[in-house]
Amino acid sequence: MNGKWEGSTKIKLAREILGDALTDLEGTPNLEIALRVYGHQSPVTPTFQDCDDTKLEVPFGPNNFAAVRGFINTVEPKGTTPIARSLEASAEDFPDKNARNIIILITDGLEACDQFPCEVARKLKEKGINVTPFVVGLGIDLKYLNEFDCIGRFYEASTVESFKKVMKSVISDALNNTTAQIYLKDIHGEPTETNTTCFLYKAGTKELMYTFMHTMNYRGIPDTIVVIDTKYKYDMVVNTLPQVKVTNLQLFKGQHNILPADCPQGILKVRIQGPTKTRNVKVRVTQKGSSETLNVQDIDETQRYIVGSYDLEILTLPRIYRTVEINQSQREYIDIEGSGLLKYRTFKAFVGQIFLTNTDNDYSEWVCDLDGTELTGQVYLQPGKYKLVFRPTTATSTDYTSVKYFSINSGLETDLTF
Numbered sequence: 001m002n003g004k005w006e007g008s009t010k011i012k013l014a015r016e017i018l019g020d021a022l023t024d025l026e027g028t029p030n031l032e033i034a035l036r037v038y039g040h041q042s043p044v045t046p047t048f049q050d051c052d053d054t055k056l057e058v059p060f061g062p063n064n065f066a067a068v069r070g071f072i073n074t075v076e077p078k079g080t081t082p083i084a085r086s087l088e089a090s091a092e093d094f095p096d097k098n099a100r101n102i103i104i105l106i107t108d109g110l111e112a113c114d115q116f117p118c119e120v121a122r123k124l125k126e127k128g129i130n131v132t133p134f135v136v137g138l139g140i141d142l143k144y145l146n147e148f149d150c151i152g153r154f155y156e157a158s159t160v161e162s163f164k165k166v167m168k169s170v171i172s173d174a175l176n177n178t179t180a181q182i183y184l185k186d187i188h189g190e191p192t193e194t195n196t197t198c199f200l201y202k203a204g205t206k207e208l209m210y211t212f213m214h215t216m217n218y219r220g221i222p223d224t225i226v227v228i229d230t231k232y233k234y235d236m237v238v239n240t241l242p243q244v245k246v247t248n249l250q251l252f253k254g255q256h257n258i259l260p261a262d263c264p265q266g267i268l269k270v271r272i273q274g275p276t277k278t279r280n281v282k283v284r285v286t287q288k289g290s291s292e293t294l295n296v297q298d299i300d301e302t303q304r305y306i307v308g309s310y311d312l313e314i315l316t317l318p319r320i321y322r323t324v325e326i327n328q329s330q331r332e333y334i335d336i337e338g339s340g341l342l343k344y345r346t347f348k349a350f351v352g353q354i355f356l357t358n359t360d361n362d363y364s365e366w367v368c369d370l371d372g373t374e375l376t377g378q379v380y381l382q383p384g385k386y387k388l389v390f391r392p393t394t395a396t397s398t399d400y401t402s403v404k405y406f407s408i409n410s411g412l413e414t415d416l417t418f
Helices: 010-025 065-074 083-091 117-126 142-148 160-176
Strands: 033-038 054-061 101-107 131-138 153-157 179-185 197-202 208-213 233-238 244-250 256-262 265-273 282-287 295-298 302-306 308-314 320-326 331-337 340-345 350-357 364-370 376-381 384-392 402-408 413-417
Touching: 010 065, 010 160, 033 065, 033 083, 054 065, 054 083, 083 101, 083 117, 101 160, 131 160, 153 160, 233 256, 244 256, 265 308, 265 320, 295 302, 302 308, 308 331, 320 331, 340 402, 364 376, 364 384, 402 413
Parallel strands: 101 131, 131 153, 179 256, 265 331, 340 413
Antiparallel strands: 033 054, 197 208, 197 233, 233 244, 265 302, 282 295, 282 308, 308 320, 340 376, 350 364, 350 384, 384 402
């Protein structure tokens, strides 16, 4: 705890944050607290570490907040980390084994002595000792978190701000014992989807109560939430594409609640294959059978969508239309040819339109109008055969209509003078 942390030391910052937590707890009915400290009596030497250095410094009592605060403000870390022995001893500190007994273990290190926390946790359960440990790890390497999995719920605090939030979360969880997980379920009904924002509205209204960025914890399961008020029902909006909405969700006080939503997703990516003159292409996405724009994404951008069928309008000239089926956890690729570049030059202002033609020139599809006030210009076009139909702006007779034919190839320039 003497280690540096965001411009200070862990022990100094811990004193401040724990002091705030004690202030929040004062006045809570039917609550008693105690303080057990380890690694503070015997210094570690090159040849010795005191694995029995754990002591109940402030016993349980109804009005001992000042005593706990006073000890925290003066204690100095100097010894080793006997987590298992401290946990085992803490179980015997509670005066009433039938009460709801909570242990909050705060550590910046792993077990340093000869016992294993998991083994102690198992023994406590075998003895029928009813304790609920919460482990708060300050800057512990994530690869070591599984060592605490068997003790209780683990909260990782890598920053001072996250430590503050974790302490509020742990205390809220310990006092209320009401928890929730948001299950974003895949097509198999498993809660594997994540990394999207979830809004909780008061049911039947537009009053936003909570905003969460859905997160998987270090075990790869939905993170536990402890701040939801149970006096309301909620409508949950999951901000996938398209949105998923679940209405009238009820949470029960004092229980663990599951908030489910069916959100199976796959990934869409539209790519340009081969040479091209531009990659600045947008893709308009709609649900199949709907005219409402769901999303506009860029070429080469990956985007998740709910499993289903979608219509794509690729905003090239001319437009390219595709239908794609999004499947669970799969990447769907749509490949198009790269564009060419038409550069044109004229000597008089004109009125003109470009058309795509087929090889027999018996079919013409409008592509775009040209700005005839400019005597030079350029247009990115997809590969194919085209014709430009135009006449001078000043002409007063249809007889001045002219046609120029040209071809466009991927990655190449075509010059047109008229």
